[in-house]
Amino acid sequence: MADSQSTQTHTKFIWRFLALGMSSRRIIRIVATTEHEAREKSPAGCVMVFAGRLPVQEVRYVR
Numbered sequence: 001m002a003d004s005q006s007t008q009t010h011t012k013f014i015w016r017f018l019a020l021g022m023s024s025r026r027i028i029r030i031v032a033t034t035e036h037e038a039r040e041k042s043p044a045g046c047v048m049v050f051a052g053r054l055p056v057q058e059v060r061y062v063r
Helices: 035-040
Strands: 013-020 025-032 047-055
Touching: 013 035, 025 035, 035 047
Parallel strands: none
Antiparallel strands: 013 025, 013 047
């Protein structure tokens, strides 16, 4: 049986969070496939409040 490689692509999103630290707040954006992956990439020591999910748009340069 031949090996078949998956050609399925996973859609990336821009995940927006309100990051709450001990003395500061800021909105952060993380590019990831899932919310779980985005939270894993988030800064340590912050409480992350979900604020939104936006599709990553392909950039096309026109000459």
